[in-house]
Amino acid sequence: MLTNHDLVQLTKFRRELHQYPELSGKEIKTAQKILYALKDMKPSKIIDKMGGHGLAAIFDSQEKGPTLLFRAELDALPIQEKNNIPWASNLPGVSHTCGHDGHMTMLLALGRIISRNPIKCGKVVLMFQPSEENGQGARAVVSDSRYKQIKPDLAFAIHIEPGRPFGYVSTRPGLINCASLGLKVTLNGKTAHAADPSDGISPSLAVAEFIQKISEFNNGDELSNNFRLTTVTHVQIGEQSFGISPGHASIFVTLRTSNDDILSQLDKDVRGLVSNISTQFKLTFDFEIFDHFAASINDKEAHDIA
């Protein structure tokens, strides 16, 4: 169990994490603070710099049994904090608005409990994962050659959710988070003077058609196996000027589906749409991928334990 003294220390620690947030892939000082805190708990082993700045603390009973992994994330978001609290972010434009400071502290609390009540069989791994917000950290950790030392039989993670009543937890077996992908579409034509737009090739009508047509891919509610959702999140056409007919455009689209296979099909479908519209409007095009997250599917056994 945690004592009042633990809670006071852990609250102080969370506020310190909150005050000094770091973006995905840059979690150097956060990882250092976690490393110091973990050393106090005397785990059997600490693996650092996993998949970037990730850390894994292994509590090994030396007896046969399953390996259970519990995960928290290290990174913060590129968002200006608006809270007026003494421990508000010290870094302009960066803040722990996703609550990962809370997750890290909860995992350290679990570490304190385990260090005082050693496990009787198997292993417990406390995994502090980097770069969760851009979808790169989990893949990087799993690709790390040392991952085989912590490969779990079951893995658990939580995410705080504002608006839930205090003490309330919810989960379900199967799909819990959709697969998703950020696709940046760039369309290139030719700029011209605004007085002679016919001398150029504007992507404006192509953008308008794309935005209308992409919604036709949307399908079903989130509980269906065939769920597909496209969301246009940002559009830019040409420059902020009155004298130039635009020659290029960029469109940001987020694709969400209930499984990874449907996501790659939807990605292909959207690219096909871009190709067709570009041909029609005599534009060239290219794509960039961001924030690729695999679907999170809860194992039934893990769900039942939770």
Ligand SMILES: [Zn+2]
């Ligand atoms: Zn988060």
